[in-house]
Structure formats: structure tokens, C-alpha cells
Amino acid sequence: MKELQLSRSAIPALLRQHGITPTHQRIEIAYALFSRRQHLSADQILAAVNARHPETSKATVYNTLKLFVRKGLIREVIADPNKVFYDPNTSEHHHLYDVINGTLTDIDASTVRIEGLPALPEGMVTEGIDVIVRVRPRSA
Incomplete structure (x- = not known):
């Protein structure tokens, strides 16, 4: 990245x-x-x-x-x-967001696979895909 x-x-x-x-x-x-x-x-x-x-x-x-x-x-x-x-990192990557402490960290794009995107409207192209995985500590 x-x-x-x-x-x-x-x-x-x-x-x-x-x-x-x-x-x-x-x-x-x-x-x-x-x-x-x-x-x-x-x-x-x-x-x-x-x-x-x-x-x-x-x-x-x-x-x-x-x-x-x-x-x-x-x-x-x-x-x-x-x-x-x-984010000063403009390369292709995704994010992990901790909803409790409010921190955001990078996820390397090569570790995420996305399949089955919907058909795009006529004349449109995909500009990018942003994935944010929201996490919190497991409840006891």
C-alpha cells in the first residue's frame, strides 16, 4: 500500500x-x-x-x-x-472500524474478495469499491 x-x-x-x-x-x-x-x-x-x-x-x-x-x-x-x-493512503485498500474506540485501520485490498456485484445502469462503470468492516469486542 x-x-x-x-x-x-x-x-x-x-x-x-x-x-x-x-x-x-x-x-x-x-x-x-x-x-x-x-x-x-x-x-x-x-x-x-x-x-x-x-x-x-x-x-x-x-x-x-x-x-x-x-x-x-x-x-x-x-x-x-x-x-x-x-486517509492519506490513496492506494486501493479497505478499512476495519472499531465502533467502541473509534479507530480505523487499513485492510490490504488483496485480502478481500468481492463477488456478485449487481449489473450497472447503462453507460455506467465502477469507479471503486470501499469496504468498511465494523467490529466490536465480543459480549461476555
């Missing part, structure tokens, strides 16, 4: 490769995502950015994340209706 872990100085080039103008705030938001190998929520990203630069607004973080998703820099993973993660 393609998982980038980048230094702050490498972020502007990464943004430019995706057609994104590197601004100070975009660099900091991208760094929060690419400096670690974690799936983060917008609030976690905001907290990480504001630890260094408290002037960054929630709206800026959300708008920048939408831009990053639209440009293919990151993936948006909706684990449940109230929990959205941003």
Missing part, C-alpha cells in the same frame, strides 16, 4: 503535484495528515494544526480537506454517519 510519511519541507512539492497551490495553512494541514500514518478526523487535524498555528479556523480545515479530497491527495472515509476520517 502507498503510505506517504513526509517531512514538512516535502509537503509543498506534494501539493503542487496534485495541482494545489501551497499556502501556509494548506502545508500545515497536509503535514498533520502525512507526518504520521493515521486516519484523522477534521477535529483532530484542526487540533494538530492549532497546536502550532492557533490562527487556523475550522472552516479553513474543512475547506482544505474538501480540496485535498477533490484533487485526489487524500481519501474521505465515512465510517458511520457521525464519524468521517481523512
Whole structure:
């Protein structure tokens, strides 16, 4: 799986490769995502950015994340209706979501087999398939 872990100085080039103008705030938001190998929520990203630069607004973080998703820099993973993660790993893979502790981890796509997809409407093609396996501890 393609998982980038980048230094702050490498972020502007990464943004430019995706057609994104590197601004100070975009660099900091991208760094929060690419400096670690974690799936983060917008609030976690905001907290990480504001630890260094408290002037960054929630709206800026959300708008920048939408831009990053639209440009293919990151993936948006909706684990449940109230929990959205941003994933810097854009290679083909799936996810395991722990509904109790709220963590999301990667599942290698080669370990999941999907069969029997429905016929697609006329003129449509499959863009991708996202599998989220939701788990919880077994009840005693």
C-alpha cells in the first residue's frame, strides 16, 4: 500500500503535484495528515494544526480537506454517519472500524474478495469499491 510519511519541507512539492497551490495553512494541514500514518478526523487535524498555528479556523480545515479530497491527495472515509476520517493512503485498500474506540485501520485490498456485484445502469462503470468492516469486542 502507498503510505506517504513526509517531512514538512516535502509537503509543498506534494501539493503542487496534485495541482494545489501551497499556502501556509494548506502545508500545515497536509503535514498533520502525512507526518504520521493515521486516519484523522477534521477535529483532530484542526487540533494538530492549532497546536502550532492557533490562527487556523475550522472552516479553513474543512475547506482544505474538501480540496485535498477533490484533487485526489487524500481519501474521505465515512465510517458511520457521525464519524468521517481523512486517509492519506490513496492506494486501493479497505478499512476495519472499531465502533467502541473509534479507530480505523487499513485492510490490504488483496485480502478481500468481492463477488456478485449487481449489473450497472447503462453507460455506467465502477469507479471503486470501499469496504468498511465494523467490529466490536465480543459480549461476555
